[in-house]
Amino acid sequence: MSSEQRVTLAHGNGGRFMRELISEVFAHHFKTDTTSAQLDTDADAVSLSLPDGIPMVSTDGFTVKPLEFPGGNIGSLAIHGTVNDLSVAGARPLHLTVNAFIEEGLEFETLHRLIGSMAEAAREANITIVAGDTKVVPRGEGSGLYLATTGIGVRDPNLNLGMNLIQPGDKLLVSGPVGDHGTAVMLAREAFGLSGDLQSDSANVYPLTSALSGHSALRFMRDPTRGGLATVCHEINRNTGYSVRLNESELPLRDPVRAVCEMLGYDPLYLACEGRVVAVAAAEGSDQLLSEWQALEQGKEAAIIGEIAEAGPVILQTELGGERYIEELEDEPLPRIC
């Protein structure tokens, strides 16, 4: 394959080229140190070894543009996105399957870099890639690479979570600054003519969610991805009927995010994070949860950013002391962010 520089349609046809694509790119990067967990590229389906407990599953698709951005790329993002969905639902992530839709003409060098980054993110998250599939789509479709990942984990019995547990008076926590991912992807698009050293927050949040295991004050967790923090608040509001009140002055926000949003007219509340957790907790235990997060490097900027109140809308208490309704996201502020 070394003499071929780009993926061709023949790499998708089920024959020799596809076999080489899979063995020389995907299996090459996804190989593990333990022979028992090797990706079997000849199998139609693979057996899973799951520990005791209730299995949980989650799936996510990735079409981020550009494929690489400061702080990550579509490969690492496809690991983090699904690992994080399992984590905030109270599971320990264990295994992942991968679907790749590769555009004809993609450079092998790029594909190696993206899949290599995916493999590295999987190793860091202690999860194994157990099965995969590749398709090649004609030039012009597919935008280089789309990925889909499906994650399987086991529920942590010490994490009892549900939106139905949320009560008025509960506190809202976030594990770090919001909007970094959305802003970093924006800056990576030449169309904006901006640059900066802001990195995406794309990361595995399992260390954050597992740190709260066993804390009875915890009610609910979610990662604020597409639609951002505002959309998580609306999901809580829609499902519980309770008002969600955010305190702008407590909201962790990096200066470049604030600056870019002011310049371009975006609201950081709607911008995607890919390595943050929003948690709802009983008021009396919320300080302890905050301490658990702040003790971790990736949670050191965690904050209590608001609270749940009796029936009502989603409200932002502004730094100037006013109140602003936070509407549900309608139009498309920033497509292809994940």
Place this chain on the structure above:
Amino acid sequence: MSSEQRVTLAHGNGGRFMRELISEVFAHHFKTDTTSAQLDTDADAVSLSLPDGIPMVSTDGFTVKPLEFPGGNIGSLAIHGTVNDLSVAGARPLHLTVNAFIEEGLEFETLHRLIGSMAEAAREANITIVAGDTKVVPRGEGSGLYLATTGIGVRDPNLNLGMNLIQPGDKLLVSGPVGDHGTAVMLAREAFGLSGDLQSDSANVYPLTSALSGHSALRFMRDPTRGGLATVCHEINRNTGYSVRLNESELPLRDPVRAVCEMLGYDPLYLACEGRVVAVAAAEGSDQLLSEWQALEQGKEAAIIGEIAEAGPVILQTELGGERYIEELEDEPLPRIC
């Protein structure tokens, strides 16, 4: 949503339009009769109820063009493809996750038809859709709709399968005519200027694979999809070193498939099936397996089509009495067949 005729980028942004797309199309079609197995569109990850046994997983992507073809469409195909991969690996398929990459501008009417067909195929196969994700990609990408499905099942302890069990003298069986799917998709492409009443064989093969459960003569099963029967023979040959000898006169082949292949210069051995099973079995039990298949409506044209011999290549014994090497598939005869 009734006033909107086409999918827009705003349907992918995480806000209200995406929520409506998911509830009015995907959740609408995927709803089930049992409340316990409802798709929870508000959850990051869902708990699975798995019976005792070893869990198995498989994943597959779908980019077939055109989206609809005689005998099926990308929706039903995305169910059959993954259900079949689990089935031939010896599992009972139970749950599926779905990723949809939808092209901006796709008509809602078309999306409803495809996802409705997907839901119907899932019900027929007795599997539940437990989780999903949708992304909208810009007009020109995505070719209408790509799907990826990941299936979870439980291994049947009475199906002991493996290529390593294959021995010289074993027989090769196929559950029905080959090449129907590939030919039907070809005929559905206007570019060929052909028409005919041939249907894709796209179907759930679990009834075929479970019919062989407990038969000790059975060694191995695989569904001949991309790359067709020839590619399955090469996989056996490459993994075992044994020669695979096909008998052309025993090969079930429909007249329209034969005719189209002769006209266009395709070899039906390389054309995809999406509802057939290839099995390898000990010679002494192979007639009984054949009877099990022929007793089923979908296996009534099953045949013993060849055998495994000592070390050597993949060979076709032609109807004229000659022998022809069957090469591994290299160039792309027919892209976007699944």
